[in-house]
Amino acid sequence: MSNADIFPAPGSETESEEGVVFAPRFDAHGLIPVVATSAQTGEVLMIAYMNADALARTIETGEAYYWSRSRDRLWRKGEESGNIQRVVEMRTDCDQDAIWLKVEQSGEAACHTGRKSCFYRTVPLGASPGGGVSLRFIDAERQFDPAEVYRHSGAAKGTLKSRE
């Protein structure tokens, strides 16, 4: 199913920015970036991508679907781990080329490494990166053991944020 079958083609700049017609702009690969935040805490959980089909299913079902770039297939978030995302609110941005989901994350962990968020390390500021930048772990406690949740590591990789 092509994008044109599901969503209208983007209109003028003014229509995109000030209109009420949802006409998302997909990139050359047919994808749109998505940021998912916790509806409870506001924390950024992950950044992933949707194609038109994933976006349509998310709108219809209220559960987050993404496009797995590594496996080149639709990916229902939590299909393997059970850690699904119920969408509380979806927004699009000014030029309709990005999506923001506020979600209720089941299992308390959005990241395949078992953490609440994929963003469990900070990048220190103020120094020139030329000398090397050392990340610092933060909010990095595991909510589950990925080795237990994803028994078939080869199969699991593709369903995960890490390799989509």
Place this chain on the structure above:
Amino acid sequence: MSNADIFPAPGSETESEEGVVFAPRFDAHGLIPVVATSAQTGEVLMIAYMNADALARTIETGEAYYWSRSRDRLWRKGEESGNIQRVVEMRTDCDQDAIWLKVEQSGEAACHTGRKSCFYRTVPLGASPGGGVSLRFIDAERQFDPAEVYRHSGAAKGTLKSRE
């Protein structure tokens, strides 16, 4: 300056996910997606892209630099509007292919349309998108008049979220 001159090449999956070496993964265009949230409210302000140079400058200066895709050049956020972003915290995700910035947004508006956030419209859930989806405006009050802030609309477009 190539990416290799600034940041080390990404290592193994384990090194990317569990290590402390910051070795960001840029896409085929040399870009990495960035979500900026308000350090005050947690609200998602915008999604944009950085190349290695923009990422390095952001780390060094603590002010957000992006890569303008439309103008194909480095873009210091607020260089024209004055609405700069001071970075309070930077994080990277599990596979180091995305960046999260918590910022103090000067001028109270991140969006070139004058709104606080680029995400000023919701996408209603529950219906099949085939019938057309009508966006709803939310938190859409303008903090400034874009016609006044960006006097040269042609020049301005390239510096803006809308067309980068």
